[in-house]
Amino acid sequence: MVIGVGARRGIGAATAIRAAAGGLHVLIAGRTQEKLDSIVAEIASNGGSATAVVCDSTVATDVDLLFSQVGERKLRLMLYNVGRNIPAPFLQNERELLTGHWRRCVLGATLAGQAAVRHMLAQEAEDHRGTILYTGASASLRGKPLFAGFAAAKAGARAMAQSMAREFGPQGIHVAHVVIDGVVDGEIVRSGWGPLGQLLLRNKGEDGALLPDEIAATCWSLHRQPTTAWTHELDLRPYREAF
Amino acid sequence: MLGTFIRQTLQDRRERARRQKRASGARTLPRAAIVFGAGARPGLGTAIAERAARGGLRVYLTGRNRDKLEQSVEAIRSAGQEAEAVVVDVTDETQIGAIFDRASSAGYAVDLVIFNVGTNRPGGFLDIDPGKLEKSWRSDCLAGFQVGQHAVRHMLENGRGTILFTGASASLRGKAGFGQFAANKAGLRSLSQSMAREFGPQNIHVAHVIIDGIVDGARLRSSAPGLVEGRGEAGALQPDAVAEAYWMLYRQHRSSWSQEIDLRPSHEHW
Numbered sequence: 256m257v258i259g260v261g262a263r264r265g266i267g268a269a270t271a272i273r274a275a276a277g278g279l280h281v282l283i284a285g286r287t288q289e290k291l292d293s294i295v296a297e298i299a300s301n302g303g304s305a306t307a308v309v310c311d312s313t314v315a316t317d318v319d320l321l322f323s324q325v326g327e328r329k330l331r332l333m334l335y336n337v338g339r340n341i342p343a344p345f346l347q348n349e350r351e352l353l354t355g356h357w358r359r360c361v362l363g364a365t366l367a368g369q370a371a372v373r374h375m376l377a378q379e380a381e382d383h384r385g386t387i388l389y390t391g392a393s394a395s396l397r398g399k400p401l402f403a404g405f406a407a408a409k410a411g412a413r414a415m416a417q418s419m420a421r422e423f424g425p426q427g428i429h430v431a432h433v434v435i436d437g438v439v440d441g442e443i444v445r446s447g448w449g450p451l452g453q454l455l456l457r458n459k460g461e462d463g464a465l466l467p468d469e470i471a472a473t474c475w476s477l478h479r480q481p482t483t484a485w486t487h488e489l490d491l492r493p494y495r496e497a498f
Numbered sequence: 499m500l501g502t503f504i505r506q507t508l509q510d511r512r513e514r515a516r517r518q519k520r521a522s523g524a525r526t527l528p529r530a531a532i533v534f535g536a537g538a539r540p541g542l543g544t545a546i547a548e549r550a551a552r553g554g555l556r557v558y559l560t561g562r563n564r565d566k567l568e569q570s571v572e573a574i575r576s577a578g579q580e581a582e583a584v585v586v587d588v589t590d591e592t593q594i595g596a597i598f599d600r601a602s603s604a605g606y607a608v609d610l611v612i613f614n615v616g617t618n619r620p621g622g623f624l625d626i627d628p629g630k631l632e633k634s635w636r637s638d639c640l641a642g643f644q645v646g647q648h649a650v651r652h653m654l655e656n657g658r659g660t661i662l663f664t665g666a667s668a669s670l671r672g673k674a675g676f677g678q679f680a681a682n683k684a685g686l687r688s689l690s691q692s693m694a695r696e697f698g699p700q701n702i703h704v705a706h707v708i709i710d711g712i713v714d715g716a717r718l719r720s721s722a723p724g725l726v727e728g729r730g731e732a733g734a735l736q737p738d739a740v741a742e743a744y745w746m747l748y749r750q751h752r753s754s755w756s757q758e759i760d761l762r763p764s765h766e767h768w
Binding site: 382383421424425427429440462463464465466469470472473476480481482483484485486487488489490491492493494495496497498 | 695698699701703714731732734735736738739740742743746750751752753754755756757758759760761762763764765766767768
């Protein structure tokens with residue numbers, strides 16, 4: 256299951272496609288039906304199987320409905336990939352903006368995490384019942400100017416993931432947090448940011464922005480790790496990124 | 499001052515151009531890996547060497563004990579892959595340099611270097627002997643700098659490469675009784691970060707692997723009998739599982755490199 260799927264050129268879609276190639280049926284959750292449908296179609300044309308579910312991950316009933324679609328299958332992998340790094344000067348962080356960040360990053364991550372853990376614990380006991388992945392950002396680790404609201408929410412999600420990993424690792428649930436430190440060469444920057452995004456990507460040069468398919472490859476490696484050597488946190492950034 | 503700056507910039511640019519020219523010729527060379535700290539088998543160093551050999555690299559296993567190295571090399575060769583044992587004392591820089599020269603003159607580009615040296619000898623703070631502290635610092639930390647310098651020089655010539663350092667929980671915090679080990683490991687971690695920031699843009703991937711738990715290897719099985727067994731299943735890191743993570747780092751595409759990852763058994767308390 257991948258929550259937070261948008262355009263094909265994005266982390267959510269790339270991970271869904273990677274998981275389907277790995278033999279999993281993938282529940283693809285996002286806000287826009289058409290985007291989800293096109294990814295389901297791509298997976299199907301590659302011989303995989305997937306279901307699109309329109310879902311607001313910050314609403315408990317939506318999350319319940321999404322997880323009910325797992326049905327009789329075993330839940331092996333859940334990626335929570337929701338969050339929007341909207342910049343705002345500190346004094347202009349209105350209540351609504353702060354609440355939005357918190358709902359997407361912390362509340363949604365917790366709702367989805369609880370549902371996933373319940374599912375996995377209910378499954379027959381195994382050394383590795385399942386994997387729960389969260390995408391983090393540089394802001395998970397430090398607050399830069401203009402990102403107070405986003406950073407506070409991302410830091411919260413990171414702490415939640417750490418706590419989950421410690422609680423459920425011994426029960427066979429692998430919880431990991433992937434810190435994405437750089438611009439993702441995806442649809443959001445390519446078209447969402449207009450000419451600014453294209454200029455940014457040009458300045459970054461070849462392989463200077465994270466390729467969604469490569470992020471997905473690492474996410475899949477995390478899911479495939481043997482139980483004796485699980486990673487809880489790793490960072491990912493382009494080779495030429497200053498950090 | 500401006501003149502110096504311009505001269506320096508031009509010089510840097512010429513140097514880069516020379517390197518790129520050399521690199522374009524070197525890309526066709528077959529690739530090799532050097533593992534510093536490949537001791538007993540099973541063990542972390544040897545498992546990483548075996549994984550790299552399976553991945554098609556010629557592997558140089560280096561360590562202090564010839565017999566142990568020969569056994570590991572034999573295991574790799576019997577699987578039909580290429581490996582060579584070299585006794586290296588990492589506190590002697592000329593020996594570090596010699597191993598890179600050896601790979602070069604055999605016609606290989608060293609594409610992967612593993613620094614897996616480190617000895618965890620716990621003891622109370624007041625009992626830390628300055629002589630032993632310095633000795634452990636030379637092998638566990640200073641040698642990391644020197645291996646790093648030789649590796650970077652070699653890799654800049656080839657235009658690419660990966661350098662992986664083995665860290666520990668002690669890289670992040672000093673527990674009571676682990677002052678000496680923690681100081682060395684924290685130093686090594688900072689080194690890896692600084693190298694990653696300096697050489698990432700030059701296509702050299704430097705990463706640090708935090709091993710947070712006990713490794714089920716020959717070293718621990720002989721020094722602390724019963725410890726691994728007492729932990730039960732998934733209570734200790736299996737060397738092959740750890741080696742898989744090192745290999746994943748080596749295989750990462752440069753648009754998405756990790757600088758640091760942690761590894762621990764599912765049953766570890768942390």
